Structure formats: C-alpha cells, structure tokens
Amino acid sequence: MTVLAVRDLSVSVGDTELVKDVSLEIGAGERVGLIGESGSGKSLTASAVMGLLSEELDVSGSVELDSRQLLGMPERELSRLRGRAMSMVFQEPMTALNPSMQVGKQVAEVMRLHRTHQDPKAAAVELLDRVRLPDPRRAAKAYPHQLSGGQRQRVMLAIALANNPSLLICDEPTTALDVTVQAQILDLILANTRESALLFITHDLAVVATVCERVLVMYDGQIVESGMVRDVFTAPEHRYTQQLLASSDLEVTDENGRLRTVSHD
Numbered sequence: 001m002t003v004l005a006v007r008d009l010s011v012s013v014g015d016t017e018l019v020k021d022v023s024l025e026i027g028a029g030e031r032v033g034l035i036g037e038s039g040s041g042k043s044l045t046a047s048a049v050m051g052l053l054s055e056e057l058d059v060s061g062s063v064e065l066d067s068r069q070l071l072g073m074p075e076r077e078l079s080r081l082r083g084r085a086m087s088m089v090f091q092e093p094m095t096a097l098n099p100s101m102q103v104g105k106q107v108a109e110v111m112r113l114h115r116t117h118q119d120p121k122a123a124a125v126e127l128l129d130r131v132r133l134p135d136p137r138r139a140a141k142a143y144p145h146q147l148s149g150g151q152r153q154r155v156m157l158a159i160a161l162a163n164n165p166s167l168l169i170c171d172e173p174t175t176a177l178d179v180t181v182q183a184q185i186l187d188l189i190l191a192n193t194r195e196s197a198l199l200f201i202t203h204d205l206a207v208v209a210t211v212c213e214r215v216l217v218m219y220d221g222q223i224v225e226s227g228m229v230r231d232v233f234t235a236p237e238h239r240y241t242q243q244l245l246a247s248s249d250l251e252v253t254d255e256n257g258r259l260r261t262v263s264h265d
C-alpha cells in the first residue's frame with residue numbers, strides 16, 4: 001500500500017529551481033534512503049513533503065499522503081497531520097525541543113494535541129521506555145539540557161513515534177552522535193518503523209546500507225538514480241553515484257562478494 005506518493009515536485013526561489021521534478025513513492029513498511037551531496041535538495045524535498053517550506057519558496061507538483069493531496073492544503077489541516085500521520089526527526093534535537101519544558105510533557109503534548117491517548121502522561125513514560133531511555137519515569141521530568149545528545153534524540157524519536165505515523169522522515173538523525181550511540185538510535189528507528197513508510201536522509205552510505213532497502217540519489221535538485229540498495233551500491237549507473245561510492249569508505253561487499261547489509265527479517 002502506497003503511503004507517500006510524490007510527483008514532479010519542484011521547489012524554486014525566484015527563477016532558480018532548487019528541486020526539479022522529483023518523483024518518489026514509499027509503501028507501508030518500506031525504508032527508503034535519500035542520499036546526495038550537501039546542497040543537492042534533500043532537506044528541501046523533505047520540508048516540501050511536511051509542508052514546512054519557508055514562504056519565499058515556490059512549490060509545485062503533487063504530494064499525496066495516504067491518498068490525500070498535501071500541496072495546497074490549508075495550514076490548519078496540515079498541522080493536524082504533522083505529528084500524527086507524518087512526523088520528522090532532525091539532526092539537532094536541541095533546536096526542535098522546548099528548552100524550558102520537561103521532556104515527558106513534550107512527549108505527552110503531541111498526544112494531547114491529537115487526542116490519541118486516554119492518559120498521555122502515562123503513555124509518555126511508556127514511550128520513553130520504548131526508546132530505551134534509562135529510568136523513564138525520572139527522565140520524563142528532565143529538561144532537555146539535562147540529557148545527553150543521544151538521549152535527546154531518543155526523546156525526539158518518542159515524540160515522532162507517539163501517534164504511530166504512516167510516514168516518518170529522518171533528516172540526518174544520527175550525524176551529530178558518536179558511533180555507538182548512532183548504532184543504537186538506528187536500531188531503535190528500525191525496530192519502531194516496521195509498519196510506517198520511512199524516508200531516511202543521510203550522507204552516510206553505510207547507514208543507508210544498514211537501514212534501507214531502496215535508495216534515491218539526488219544531484220543538483222534531481223533524482224539521478226534509484227533502485228534497491230544492493231543494486232545501486234554494487235553496480236551504480238550514474239557517474240555521480242559512482243563517484244559517491246568511490247569516495248566513501250563503505251565496503252559494499254563482503255569476502256563472498258555479497259552486499260553488506262543487516263538482515264531486515
């Protein structure tokens with residue numbers, strides 16, 4: 001079942017097209033990576049889907065979530081979908097969290113807002129436990145600055161997952177974290193998005209190989225290559241993808257010539 005269908009999405013500022021005719025589809029339970037160099041248009045594509053583009057940007061095309069057209073939808077309606085049907089996790093949780101509110105309250109708030117749980121306070125503690133925050137009852141009372149970067153990202157994930165969104169977009173969610181914490185957060189994302197559609201933006205090809213089944217490669221505002229991770233990473237067709245792979249230290253195949261990815265079973 002298709003969750004997200006993007007058709008001919010373009011984003012421009014004045015005469016300059018920043019995202020050009022991007023089309024993509026993600027089904028329920030499918031994990032799709034979006035890779036490409038800095039400035040290629042990955043974050044703009046994600047913001048356009050979420051309806052979070054800044055006002056000076058023009059957008060055209062079509063973005064359907066669960067068969068509902070999001071482009072042109074009034075902000076009031078869109079805000080009912082954000083945090084419920086679709087949510088996003090960013091690179092820097094500190095900017096997304098409210099510094100003066102206990103994190104448990106922030107998790108409960110998104111459930112209260114959408115009236116999805118009978119007892120949001122208790123559900124928030126449960127969620128903090130689900131994202132493996134140690135001592136979740138105590139953690140719920142902490143303010144963001146009292147938590148580590150990895151713990152803050154767990155809180156962001158709890159907020160994003162609170163209402164079981166059909167679509168989760170992750171924009172470099174682990175880039176600012178050290179390698180061990182990074183692996184734990186990736187595991188959590190994998191474990192908690194079995195039924196959602198996942199769009200995962202990253203520079204890190206190893207992360208794509210770990211998390212995603214399919215990958216889209218963006219270059220200069222366009223998707224220049226797409227396919228199953230094992231095909232694109234072992235036999236890239238576009239020159240840019242070839243360069244990207246050559247310049248990464250990703251060992252795409254093991255000693256038997258098979259692609260290194262974790263099992264999704």
Ligand SMILES: Nc1ncnc2c1ncn2[C@@H]1O[C@H](COP(=O)(O)OP(=O)(O)OP(=O)(O)O)[C@@H](O)[C@H]1O
Pocket residue numbers: 013018036037038039040041042043044045054056057
């Ligand atoms: N509000 C804006 N006005 C003008 N140009 C913008 C605006 N927002 C983004 N851009 C430009 O659009 C291009 C694509 O930006 P985008 O943030 O989507 O890149 P990205 O692929 O996500 O990069 P990164 O990996 O560094 O996050 C960049 O050249 C950026 O400078």
